[in-house]
Amino acid sequence: xxxxxxxxxxPIGFTYQDPDTKAVITGGDFLELARNVTRHRSAxxxxxxxxxxxxxxxxxxxxxxxxxxxxxxxxDAVHALAQxxxxxxxxxxxxxxxxxxxxxxxxxxxxS
Numbered sequence: 001x002x003x004x005x006x007x008x009x010x011p012i013g014f015t016y017q018d019p020d021t022k023a024v025i026t027g028g029d030f031l032e033l034a035r036n037v038t039r040h041r042s043a044x045x046x047x048x049x050x051x052x053x054x055x056x057x058x059x060x061x062x063x064x065x066x067x068x069x070x071x072x073x074x075x076d077a078v079h080a081l082a083q084x085x086x087x088x089x090x091x092x093x094x095x096x097x098x099x100x101x102x103x104x105x106x107x108x109x110x111x112s
Contacts, residue, residue, distance in 0.1 A: 001061035001069045001076055001111070002054075006030035010068050016056050019101035020046050030056075051108035058107055075110030079103075 003010065007029070014033040016025045018040060025040050027033030034053050041048050049055060058076070061069035086097040097103075 001071050001073070002057045003030065003060060003064075004068055004070050010060065010064055012060070012063055014060075016059055018046075019099050019104055020044070022099075049105050049108070051105055051112065054108035054112060055104045058104065058111070071111070073111030075107035078110060079107050 009029075014027045014030055016033060016037050017023070018025060018037070021040070021044055023040060025033065025036050027036050034056060037052060037056060038048055041052075057069075058079075062079075082103075083098060086100075089095060089097050
């Protein structure tokens with residue numbers, strides 16, 4: 001999914017929680033957010049995903065819903081199916097499968 005308009009500040013602001021560090025990253029607009037995410041990942045010696053911007057769109061759209069976002073790709077369908085299963089596993093096993101960084105990369109790849 002993608003934000004319908006990246007020039008309009010959404011109700012949650014331009015925010016992204018890094019799946020690896022759990023840090024919440026912000027920006028005054030979408031491009032600044034994307035740059036700040038890249039800086040954060042670089043400063044923490046983490047891989048910069050080639051689909052990083054799509055991952056930001058996906059995470060924001062998960063929180064915002066269809067009023068602010070458009071498009072629903074294969075990656076979104078897999079995500080919608082897998083998240084309840086991952087949530088159950090996390091609760092039972094004390095894991096964090098829902099926050100899987102490589103899952104977000106695969107979702108973005110399947111959506112592109």
